[in-house]
Amino acid sequence: MLPPLKALQAFEATARLKSFSKAAEQLFVTQSAVSHQVKLLEDFIGQPLLLRQNKSVELTQSGDMLYSVVRDCFVRLNSVTQHLLNQPPVQLKILAQTSIAVEWLAPRLELFKQQQPELDTLLDMASMANNADPEQYDIILGTWPAPAGFVSRQLRTEFWYPVCAPAQFQLLTSSDAAELLQYPLYSSETGEDWQLWCQHQQLRSPAAMQLRYVNLALLATKAVSGGSGFALSNDFIAGQALASGQLIALRQFSYQLPWGQYQVHYKTDSMQSTAVDQFIQWLTTQLQPPSA
Numbered sequence: 001m002l003p004p005l006k007a008l009q010a011f012e013a014t015a016r017l018k019s020f021s022k023a024a025e026q027l028f029v030t031q032s033a034v035s036h037q038v039k040l041l042e043d044f045i046g047q048p049l050l051l052r053q054n055k056s057v058e059l060t061q062s063g064d065m066l067y068s069v070v071r072d073c074f075v076r077l078n079s080v081t082q083h084l085l086n087q088p089p090v091q092l093k094i095l096a097q098t099s100i101a102v103e104w105l106a107p108r109l110e111l112f113k114q115q116q117p118e119l120d121t122l123l124d125m126a127s128m129a130n131n132a133d134p135e136q137y138d139i140i141l142g143t144w145p146a147p148a149g150f151v152s153r154q155l156r157t158e159f160w161y162p163v164c165a166p167a168q169f170q171l172l173t174s175s176d177a178a179e180l181l182q183y184p185l186y187s188s189e190t191g192e193d194w195q196l197w198c199q200h201q202q203l204r205s206p207a208a209m210q211l212r213y214v215n216l217a218l219l220a221t222k223a224v225s226g227g228s229g230f231a232l233s234n235d236f237i238a239g240q241a242l243a244s245g246q247l248i249a250l251r252q253f254s255y256q257l258p259w260g261q262y263q264v265h266y267k268t269d270s271m272q273s274t275a276v277d278q279f280i281q282w283l284t285t286q287l288q289p290p291s292a
Helices: 005-017 020-027 031-045 061-085 098-115 177-182 192-200 217-224 235-244 273-286
Strands: 050-053 056-059 090-097 119-126 139-142 151-154 161-164 185-187 211-213 230-233 263-266
Touching: 005 020, 005 031, 005 050, 005 056, 005 061, 005 098, 020 031, 020 273, 056 061, 090 098, 090 273, 098 119, 098 139, 098 217, 098 235, 098 273, 119 273, 139 273, 161 217, 161 235, 185 192, 185 217, 192 230, 217 230, 217 235, 263 273
Parallel strands: 090 119, 090 139, 185 211, 185 230
Antiparallel strands: 050 056, 139 263, 151 263, 161 230
């Protein structure tokens, strides 16, 4: 006797994502509906399949045994269905600004594939908006304005702050923002980013700052990892280096760079609209703290 397919689907999504709420988002139903379907499956099997403790979701031994089979069946069923329909998997074409593409999005794409195995992605990057034709893409990520025919959503409020290597940080002798101006300052905006930073910190810019020029904030961030100077960066660009201890953030001196807010641009009338919605939902979860 086979279990109810809808209950198996709810169980598979919850077990894979380890979250009732995330499973509900993916299946486009309420969290209570997912929980109800899983309970129906547990009643059918006659054993608990998931442990719900302290807002966490973990597989029981029986649940792990069932999940390994269900997961394999779903993947094989999808593969056979695609073959019979003679349709290639849906591919989302994504263009991302270099800073967010290299340091943040590319390392996370495998997580998206694990959650949406039926979708493929093609990630491209560009340092400037006019370096690519937006019509070739379903989704565009960056600080650029929305191309014609696209709608936009701000990913989050982005704060920029000085970063430096641990060796440079050790040279600081006070908590005064003005002390940073004694050292080389890497700028991707011909110095305007640091001028605005000085205004926000209510500092008078020195007549001759030790500016070092690069054409990308990512390059400025990489440059100071060598041990000397400061760059203005953010969590998308510097997050991994900060987590590993390669860089130190001076968040007490953060500010909002007027042109430094990241947006996701997409077409509402895209033939891939369902896949676009799924990607944006996943993107939103990546910007939030982990939750059960």
